[in-house]
Every structure is written in structure tokens, then in C-alpha cells.
Amino acid sequence: MRIHRIAIRNFRGVQQADIALDPTGVTIIEGDNEVGKSSVADAVRLILEETDSSKKARIRALQPVGRDVGPEVSLEFSTGPYRLVYAKRWLKRPSTELTILEPERVQLTGRDAHDRVDAILDETLDRGLWQALRLEQGGGLNQASFALPSLGRALDLAAGGDLTGDREDALWDRISAERDQYFTATWRPRGLRVDLAERLVAAEERAAAATAAIAVLDQQVVEAARLATETTELAARQEGLERAAADLRSRAQVVATLRAEREQLASRHQVAASEHEKWCSVAERRLELAGRLTRSRDRLAAAERAVSQAAPARAAAEAHHRDAIAAHDADLAAVVEAEAVHLRASRDSEHRRQEIEVAQLRERHERVVTDEEALRVAAAVLDGAHVDGPLLARIEQAELEVVRAEAAAEAGAASVSISALAPTKVEIDGVAVALAEGDAHEVRLTSSTDLVVPGVVSLSIQAGAEDRARAERVLAARAELAHLCATAGVADLAQARHVAAARAEAERTTQEAAARIRDNLRDLTIEALAQKAERLATKVAGYASERAPEPSIPADHDLAQAAAREAEAALGACRARLAEAAAAITARATERNAAEIDDKGLATTVEHEAATLAGDLAALERDQAQLSDDALATALTGAEAARGEATRALASAESALAAEDPESLDAQVTNAAEARQRGADAIARNRLAIQRVQLGLEHDGEKGLARELDDALTARDHLQRALAAIEARAAAARLLYETFDARRSETRNRYLAPFRERIERFGRIVFGQSLEIELDADLRIERRTVDGITVEFDQLSTGAREQLGLLARLACASIVSSDGGAPVVFDDALGWTDPGRLPQMGAAIALAGRECQIIVLTCTPGRFAGVGAATTIRMAGPPRMTIVDGLSAS
Template sequence: MKLHRLKLENFRGVTAREIEFPDAGVVVVTGRNEIGKTSMIDALDALIALPDSSRKRTILDAKPAGRDVPVLVEAEFSIGPTRVVYTKQWLKKPTTILRHVTGTSAGRTVTGREAHDAAEQLWATADTTLWQALRYLQASGLDQNALTDSAALRRALESRAGEARGDDREVATLLERVGAECDRYWTSTRKRNAKFVQAETDCREAETAAAAAAEELRGIAGVEDELAELTEEITDSGRKLTAARAERAELDRAAEQIEAVQRQHQEVQRRRDAAQGELDRARERATRRTELVTSLAADEERSAALAGDLRACEEDLSPVREHAEEAEQRRAAAQAAVQEARAAHRSAREDQKHLDDVERHRRARTVLDSLETVRARLTELRSRPATEIDEDVLDDLDRAQRTAERAEAELAAGSARVELTAIGHARRIERCGATEEVRPEEPWSVPVTDEVEVEIPGEWRVRISPEQGIETRRDAAQQAAEAFAALLARHGVESVAEARAAWRDAQELDRQVREAEADRDRLLDGEDESRLRDERDRLAAAIEQYGDRRSGDAPLPESSGAAQATVEAAETALTEAEDAARRTEAAAQAARANLEKAQTRLHSLQGAALEQERALNTARARLEEARHEVPDEDLDHAVTHAGEALAAVQEEIDAHEAHLTGLDAERVLADRELVADQVAGLERLLADRQGRRSSLLGKLEGMGRDRVQLEHDQAETRLEAARRHLAAVERRAEAALLLERTLLAHRERAHAQYVQPFRSAVEQLGRAVYGPEFEVLVSGTLEVEQRKLDGDWLPFHALSTGAKEQLVILIRLATALLVDPEDGVPVLLDDALGHSDPQRLRRLASAIATAGERTQVIVLTSNPERFANLREARRIEM
């Protein structure tokens, strides 16, 4: 790629500029800072990258401020055999024109979007990686550019390394196509991308939909099966109900005879129950009498045992009570000691606070006294008379004075002059009534700005009139002088010097006021003065009140330190007293608990003994009362008589039961109940099944079997399609990823073979600059990692700014020398070598000239002296 011509209009600070470049050699473009050298490169980038409809910041910032004009960039360049003129205009009447000068499309001109697309296609055939890598711009820093992606450099290095040269564009295109294929399924970090994940999601959703449709279809089939089964059950239940009803009628007739015998049997059973009840009551009365006797004996034994326990508990209570009284006395003494210690501690704390208040009151009073002094100084400073003279007024006076002096000088300079020279001896002259002396050989002169009359006493009177047209200059000078005088009068000063002195006095006064205010702020230290005064008064009142209420039993400590020591001693004594009080309190509580426990046991035993005595008396009274009502012998006779009556009734019951056995009553009655229950159950079951059948018929009609079957078939079809699509995506994604990794690994192995030719080219140029000991260590990505000079290796990042700058420029020049001129691009150096010494500059100039023999080298600089050694370079002044 070669750049032949570049034209800019209204791009940043460039109103109009056009520069032509030779096809080879070095071009040094010079111009002052901010004249737009770097803007030319930015304009060329915008021409290539941005369509004429773009509103990006690059274009918006390029438009001149306050002017409604279009931004235009035009470049003439060659890529291979094709030479074009590419013009683009933004913002106002956007336009794109591509005119082919040479090549297969020579003479063809396209416009608009077609021109932009055609230019992009043409530019894509150039080595854009090399185009970016061979720039050194003032804003790009000192980083090394990636060179391994440059097809032109790769071909050159393959040739130097002795490899067969391949079609780099095809290799790059293959990598791009493989990368693009990977990008269809993977993210930049080669994770599954949205398309891949969406295919998986679609498959899962299709599986869910198919499962739901199948489940719904199975639900309908279940309803149909249930309906068929229920219809069969209804028919069977109808047959069973008819047979059960016939059997129930036959059993009802047999049961009527049995029920008559059962009624007689029930009557006899009632009499037997009455006899049994009488026997039970007699036996119960006899049992209660026996229980009363037994209970009385047990109560007498318990009363004797409780009396013994009560005597033992009363003997154990006396020593426990004495121990509790002693513990309570010790607790009371300890509490009194705590109160005394607390009073002493409180008094010590109050003394300490009082002494702190005294110190704070002293500091507040000192600050307030200092504030009064500062306030008096501020009042005195602010009472001084102010002046309206400031820097703006001084500037106005200076301008007015300079204007008056300039007008007077212009009046004198543009007017005729009268010059007198005394010959031999001094002469006296008179002018405007004043006498002056003209010394020999010292010319006396005066401008003729008005009519001048000079008289040599007793000899000559000379009158000189000014030339015509002087009135305008004289009026201008007079107006300027009057304006200056009026400005002085308005501000009340006689001269500019007096005004400046007044301004300096005002500045000094302002400085003193600021110093006084700073002193005030320093004294207050962020505090409010009124609050400080309130604090002083409050502390004074507190100090006075404390002196009035403090008792004189103990002397006041001499200092805050002594007060702190007293407080600490009181705190120690209080802590010890509280510890002792807690110990005695715990002992007293334990003694009280033991006493309460013993008393509780005594009271419990006393209550139990009293309750047992009452129970014993009650039992004796009940037994005596029962024997008085019915003697023990009568109870035994009543039991015997009731047993005999029950045996007679039982004989009648046995006769009825034998009759019922002959009629098989139990079976008949049980069968009748069972059959009746069976009939009722069959009737309920039949009604329930008929209701369920109606409900199922309605449900089946509402479920829409045909619709569900269709949805199920469609869901299965979609599931199969989603599975096939996902399988295809997975196969293509894995294949693309494997191919990309294989190609990248191959490219890395190829890059490793490029290192030695690239290193040799850099070292060859570097030795011309640094000497024969210059060496570099190059990484697989064609970046210089270390530099050797004077026997010392240094990593690139540890080099000085100047050394880094020289090395990155050498890398660009070596790259340009390696690349075939037909594949090459211009080397752009913008504001380079600003950190290099003169000797290195001369040697680097030789390296630049060497590169210029094979390719275009364009140097942009505001300091042409750096490149003075480039004798064959073409120089363009901007």
C-alpha cells in the first residue's frame, strides 16, 4: 500500500490542506504544535472506517466550532496494481466518491454506499495489521504492536527461514472462517454461546412439552378405561341388588316367629337383671364394710409414723435457724461497708470533675480573652477607609495611559520638527513666553504639533505653522489625554503610580484582615463563640456551687492527678466491698434457703399429721355409723338370699334359649341384618357409580381427545426436530472448535520459526545505532522481551523512555525492511525521538534512510532539527 496524496478541509484545526507524497523514500512533514499533523492520520483512518452518514465523536469533534461547514477528507493511494482517489464528506451534504485511476477498473467511478463498500473491499486486500503496526504516534505510547498476524511479514519471515511460502491470505481467511464458525456456537472464551445454549434450551422445552402432551393423553385414556370399568360394575351391582332383595323378604318371615320368642326371653332377662342387681348391691355393701375396717387399721399405722417424723424434724430445726441469723448479720455489715465505699467513691469522682471543670474554665477564659484582642484588631482594620481600586481599575488606568502616550507619540512622530543648533557659544531663546538655553553642538528640537513661535532675543522671531491634516491626530491625542485624566479623576487619584499604591495598601489591609480572621478561627478551632461563653459561665457556676455544697471533712485534692489517684483508690475499695457483700449475700441466701427448707418440711409434716388425725377420726365415725345401721350378720344373710333368687330366674332363661336354638334364631337374625345392610350398600354403591359415570362422561367430553392427540403428535415431531438440531449443533461446534485449536497450534509452531529472521533484522539495524554488542531476545509473538548493550541484558519494561522509543522505532523499520515492497505499507513516525541524544539521532536517521530505500517513510515533527541528517528526504513545511 502506498499513499500518494492526502487532502483535508475543515478537519479539526485544518481549514484546507493538501500534501503529495513520493512513492518511496523519506518525507519529513514539519509544522508547529497543534497545526494538525496527527489530525492527518486520524482523518485518513476516518476516511477508511466511517461512512459519510456517521455521527461518531471523531467526526463531530473534527467539525470547526461555530462554523456550519462540511468535513472533507480525500486520499489517493495504491494497493497492489489498483490506484484510487477516495473522497468522503460528512455532516453537510454527505458524499462518498471512489475513482479508480489504474488497475482492472481504471476509469470507473462509484458513489455513495457502493463506493464505501468497494473501498472496504479494496482495503481488505491490504495488510491492515501491518498498517497499524508500522505507525508510531505520539498518543500511542511505547507499547509494541502484535506482528504475528501480519500476512506480509509472515511471508517475508517464511522466506528468510527457508520455508515454502504459502498463500497467507488463504491461511488467514481459513482461520477467520474457522473462527467465524466457532463464533456461531462458542463465546470468545470458548464457552457455549447464546445460540448453542438456545438449542439446548429448545430441546429441553420440546421434551417438556412432549411429556406434558403425553401425560395429558394418558389422562384421557385413563378416564376412558375408568368409564368402561364403571359401566361393567353398574351392571353387576344391579344383578346383585335384585338377588339380595329376594333373600331379605324370605328372612323377614322367619324372623317374625323368632322375635315373639325373643320378647318372652327378654322379659325373663329383665327379671334376671333385677335379681343380679340386688345380689351385686348386697355384695357391694359387704365389700364396703370390709374396706372400712381395713382403711381404719391403715390410718392408725400412718398416724403413728407421722408423729415420729415430726419429733425428729423439730429437733433438727434449731441449729439451722441459728446459722441463718449469723449469716444475715454478716450480710448487713457488708452492705453497710458497700454504702460507705460508694459514698467515698462518689465524693472522689465529684472532686475530680470539679478540678476538670476548673481547668476547662481556665482554658475557656484564656481563649475568650484572646478572641477579644483579635476582635479589637479586626474592628480597627475594618474601620480603615476602603478603596475602589482593584486589578481591573489598574488595568483600565494602564490602558488609558498607554493610549494617551501612544496618541501623543503618534502626533509627534507624524509632525514636522523645528531644530536649532547653537554655533560657537550658547544662545538664549524664548518659546511661548519661556526662556530656554541652547548649548553649542547640542541640537534643540520640538515637534510642530501646533503653531510654534521661537524668538532669539534682539535678533530673530520665527513662527512655524503645522501641516494641514494634523488636527485629526491632535484631536485624537487630546481625547486620549482627556479620557486618561477623567479616569484618574473618577477614581480620585493623581497618577497610575498613586492608584497602584492605593491598591497595594488595600491588598495589605485585606491580608491583615485575613490573618486576624485566621487567628480567630484558630482560637475557636471549630467551636461556636457563644457556646464557648455559655460553657465558661456554666463552668464558673458549677465551680461555685460545688464549693458551697462540698463538706469540709476531707481536703480537696491538690491536682487532677491526685484526684484521679483518689478515684482509683476509692474504686478499688468499692470493688473489694462489693465482692465481700456478694459473698456474704450468697452465704446468707444459702442459709435462708436451708432454713426455709427445714421449716417447709416441718410445716409439711405438721399438716400431714393433722390431716391424718382428721382422716382417722372420720374413718372411725363412718364404721360405727355403718354398723349401727346394718350389723355385719345382716349383710351376710342378704347376700345368700339374693343368690337363691337369681338361680331361679336363670332356669327360665335357659328354657327360652333352648327354644331359640331350635329355631336357629341367631343365624336367621344375623343373616337378615347382613342382607339388609347388603341391600342398602348395593343401593348406595349403584347410585354412586351412576353419578360417577355421568361425571366421567362430562369430563371426557370436555377434555377434547382429538385436540390433545393432535397436540401430542405435533409435540413429538417438534421434539424429534429439536433433538436432531441440537445433535447437529453439537457436532458442528465440537468439530469447529477442534479445527480451530489444531490450526492455532500449527500457527504457533510456525510463529516460533519466524523469530530468528526477525531478530536478525532488528539486531542488524540496532548495531548500526548502538554498536556491535547490541542483541535482543524476541518472543514467539515477535515482541522484544530483552535488550543487551555493553554486556548487560535488560527487560524491555526496565528500559528508559528514550531507549524504549528508539527500540520500537527500530522494530518498525526492521519490519518494513523485511516485508516485500509490493506487500508493504508506509512507516508513520509522529513526533518521534523527543527523548534521544544527538548522537543516537544521527544514527537513527541513517536507519530511517535505509528503510526509505524500500518503502515510504513519513515523518511528522514540530522539531525538524531532529531529522536534519536525512539529507535525501523530501521536506514539506505546513
């Protein structure tokens, strides 16, 4: 479909407009807001959709306000083989006029005209395409659905001209529905398949339960048979046991008789043994008494022998004791003697030591006297000598100062040289100086000097100020020196130095003498020291006179000390010997006492043994009086014989009993009884078990388990067949679905390709060469990739979505254009697109315009300035309306 001309009158605010359009290419209709651009778009839609009699709200809204006129639209367009002019007026004198120009000229009016246009459009126009290609003001950014018959046909042709139609689509729906009967979206079983499978499991479980129950019954049957067989065997065995038990019982009777006999004989044997033991005991007692008597006699004899043997030992002990006492007495005398010697030697040694001490004391006294004299001499020296160290130092300093002052005065003073031209005499400060011819004399003018050549001249030479000061310093130094010497009582420095040396010597003497006095006196006074020496000397003299002359006193203190030590050692030895002697006395005394006690004990033993012997003899005689030894022997022999006979009889009975093996027999009897009991128990148990099994079988056997099993198996077989059948159908449905789905996807991909490529071709102008897009099954853009970054359509910016929406429409229009197609209408589009992209969008629109009709309505003329080849039509505002025939833009 191509629109050639649109004319409107009295259409909303537009009084009149007449717009010619390029059938191929871009027409841009510009105009300010509310000049009626959208009315142009609405007019095209309404003339095609609404009959002239329509009173719908959207028709009534077309009525110009305040004017009694009907809105009119005239549209010239071609579609398919037709070219027609179509005009309608609504509301006021409604009318419809149609002139078909091609292929044959026809004129129609009214409803016929409307219907005919409808028919022509149905025949030639894909109305969905017509809708899809219009991007209207406020139409939003939603993508149009391009699942359109016309695009589909075009794409089919592009894909190889392989046209699938409604039949294939319906077939696919049925295939999908078939699949959905058996599978969920994730290919899990559903519906009857699940139900049958579950019922099959249930049936199998029922069958298994019934089989198990029957198996239990069968097992019970086997058990019953086994029990019956076992019972028969047990009964046979029981009979054997009974016979064996009877045999054992008769043997047991014999053994019982033998046991009774043996018990009787055992009793008799016990009596005989008891009698025999009694006589044995009497005989033993008799022997015991005789034995005791003999032993008593022996012991008495031994005691008497011991008494006689003990006497010499006691005498010897007493002699030893006495000897020990004598030895002790001798040792005691030796000790007394040694003590006297030791005392004298000690005193001698002390005497010699005191002698030495007297001499030492006297020496010390003499040294003290000497030193006291030295002290007195030194004190006298000190009294006369007043120059000590500091004073000497000050005198030396003063002397030095005088020398320095004098040197300074001399060096700084003017001098007068006097040369004698002839022998002469001069007085210098009153001092005459004789000069021979040619002699020279120099005078230092340290102070004012009077120079007189007597008789000739008197010169008074005055010192300068500096010379006076130097002279005064010399005088002051000298005065200080003189004052210090006077204070020291010396004439000059040399004397001062001599006096100072004498004073230092006296001070040293004083110190040394005082130290020695302290050493010699220690804590005594000099008088006490003298008295002490004299007292000790008196004592030494006394000892020498009092002491016996012999032996003589050792020559010196060392010898005396040696003699004292020797005497002390001798005394120690004597005392040790005395101690040993005392110990010997004690030991001997103990021995002597022991010998005395032994003696007394032996005597007591002899008495005791004699008494015992008398007692034993009496006892034996009493026994013998009751029963003589002969009578006793006879009774014992008789008892022995009786016992022997009883023992033999018992042994014989026991061997007879042993021959019957009574213990083994007892065990056999017991065992036989137990075995019989066990057998009887087993039989009883078996009978009970058989009864129980029988009851169980009777009860369960009538439950109809076979029927139950049969029912379950029948159900199972039927379900298995049904399930196998439905599974086969499901497999077939799946294979069919998957096979067709694969082919369908393949075809769809092939079919989508041209549309995708066309969008990309236009889009690359805008988004660059890397642009790729993906389409969904409805040919909508699903995602966009630019520079390798893929974004879902819905996640794109508003501008990008708007641009892709336009580009998709352009692509669709250009693909279907050869088949007639439909105009692309953009009403106030690209509002979201930033100015930087407008030129590229314009280029894309221009490119599409080469193949199809594009009508752009805009209130922003610059927005589409980038569309290269386009015809621009300006709709001006009031006064209402113009215009305008194709102002071609380049």
C-alpha cells in the first residue's frame, strides 16, 4: 500500500489540509504542536476503519468546535493492483465516495464503497503489518509484533520459498498437545502414564504380598510334613528307650541288695575297729608311763652331775675378781704420781713465761720515757718558729712580685748615658760616680733623678707618669715583702725558708713520738706500766725461792713448755689404764655372780627331778595294780584278730558291689529316665506344633489367597500391557515432537535470518559494525550485542529501545515493500534519541526510504534533518490551513 495524497477538512482543529506524498521515499511533515499533524495520521486510520454513519466517540471528537460542519477525509492510495481515491464525511451529511482508478475505473458510494475498500484491503493489505508499521504519538516503546503474514511470506520466500501454512501450524499445535498428554515441560511422565505406573507398582506389591503369604502356607505345609515324620521317628525311638530302661531297672535291684549287705558289714567292721583302737590306747598309755619313769631317772642323774661339775668354775671366778681389784689399786697410785709431775712442769713453764713478760714490760717503760723527752724538745722548737707553709708561700710570692716590679721599672725607664770626656765625677741622686776619660755610665731614670756634675751642672730629671707608677709598684712590693718578713720574724726569704724547714722537722718528731708512746702504753699509764712490771718481778722471784731445788727448773721457757706437755701425756696414759682396770673389776664381778646363780639353779633342778621321779613311779604302780601287763597284752591281741576278720568281710562285699559298676548304672538309669522324658516332651511338642500348623493352615487356607494372587497378577498383566502401550505412544509422541521441533527450529532460524540481517544492516549505521541482534519466535528483538556486549532488549536504555523499534519497522517495511507492503508512519518519534545519534537514524531512515514509503510527522524539524533524501512539508499554524504541495528537499 502506498498513499499518494491525504486531504482533510474540518477535521478537529484543521480547517483544510492537502498533503501529497512520495509513494516511495521519506516524507517529513513538520509542524508546531496542535497544528494537526496527528490528525493526518488519524484521518488515514479512520477513513479506512469507520463507516460514514459511525457516531462513535472518536468520530464525534473530530467535529470542529463551534462549527456546524462534518469532518472530511480524502485519501488517494494504491494497494496491490488497485489505485483508488476514497473520501468520507461524517456526522453532517455523511457520505462515502470511492473512485477506483486502476486497474479498471469504478465508482462507488456509500456502504458499497466502504465494503469494497474493505475487500480490496483484505485482498491486498496485511492489516497487521499496517498496524505494526505505525509508530504513533504516545504509542510507547513496545516492540511491534512482526509475526505477520506478509512478513512471514516474504521471509518464507527468502528462506527458499518453502511455504508452510496454517495446516502445518495446526499440525504443530496438535503434535505439542499430543506430547503434553504424556510429558511435562521437563519431559517427566505425566497423567495416565504416572497413574498406570503407580497402579502397576501397587499391583506388584499386592502380588508379592499374596505370593509371600502363600509361601508361608507352603512352608507350613512342609513343616507339618516334617513334624509328622519326626513324630513317627520319635515314637519309634521312644519304644527303644523304654526297653533299655526296664533292663536297667532289674540291674539296679541287684545292686541295691549288694549295697545293703555291704552297709551291714561296714557297720560290723567299725565296731571291731573301735574295740581294737581302745585296747591300743590302753597299751600306749602303759608304755608311756614306763617311758616317762625312765626319762625322769636320767634327768635326775644329769642334774646331780651338773652340780658337782659347777663348783671349780665358781672358785675361779671369785679369784679373778680379787685380782682385778688389786690391779686397779696399782693403777690409781700411778695416776696420783703423774698428776704431781704434771703440776710442777706446768708451774715451771708459767714461771719462765712470766720472766719474759717482766723484761718486756720494762723495755716498754723505757721507750715511753725516751719519747716523752723527744716530745718536749720538739715543742720548744715549734714555739720559736712561726713560718709555716702558707706564710712561706706568701713571702715567696712577695719576693717574686718585687723582682717583677723592679724589672718592669727598669725596662720601661728612660736612661741617661754619661760619657766622660775627661775624668770627672758626677752625683747621681746624691751618689757620686767617678768617671775616667772615655768611661761611660748609664743611668736608668726610673724615678725623678737628680744628676749633678758637681760644680758644673745639676740636672733634675723628672720621671714621667708611667715611670712614677712603675716606681710606686716597686715600692709597694718591697713594703709588702718587708711586712711579711716582719710578721714571720725573719730578715728575708732565705731565713724564712730555713725557719720553715726547722718547724716541719719538729712537727714530724712530735707525731712519731706520740705514736710510739701509744703503742707501748696501750691501755696503761706510764705509772701503771712500771707497777705491773714490778709486781710480776716480785712474783717470779717468789716462785724461785719457794720451789724445791730438785729437779731444777728447765733452762728456758721453751724447754719448760716441752716438759709440761710430756707430763700431761704421761698423766693421760695413767688415767686410761685406771679406767681399764675399773672395767675389768665390773666384768669379773658379773662372772662371779653368774657362777653363784648357776650353782643355786642346779641344786633346785636336782630337787625337782627327784620329785617327778617319785610321781611317775607311783602312777605306773597304780595302773599295773588295775590291770597287769600280761592281761593287757592278751586283750590287745584278741581285738586285733576280730578287726582283721571284719575288714576282710567288708572288702569282699565291696568288690562284689564294684563288679556291678553301680555308679555307671546310676548314670545310665538317670540318663534313660531323662531321655524318655525328653522323647515324650518332643513328641508332645510335635503334636502341639502339628495342631498349631494345622489350625493355621485351616484358617489361612480358606482365605482364598490363590484368588488374591490371581487378581493381583491379572491386574499386573493388564497394567503392564496398558503401560507398555501408553509408553509406546509416549515414545512415539516424543520422537515426533523432537523430530519436528528440530526441523521447525532449523526452518525458523533460516526464516528469521533475512529479517535479522535487515535490522542489522540498518542498525549498523546507528550502532556500528559490531551490532548483532537476536529475534524471538514472534520476530521481536530479544537481545542486542554491541562490541561483544549482549544486553536483553528490556534492559536497554529508552533511547536504544526506541531506535531498535524504529529500525525493526524499517527492516520489516523494506522486506515486504516489493509485495506492496504498507507505509511506515512515525508520529513524533525519536524523542528519546540523543542528538548525537539523530544523523545516523536519519541515514537509516533514508536508506529504508529507497524501498518503501515512510511518513514522518514531527514538531521538531531538526530532529529529522539527518534524513538525506526526504520531502519536507511544513504545516503552519492558524490561520488554519494551507497547503502545500511538495516542497522538495534535496
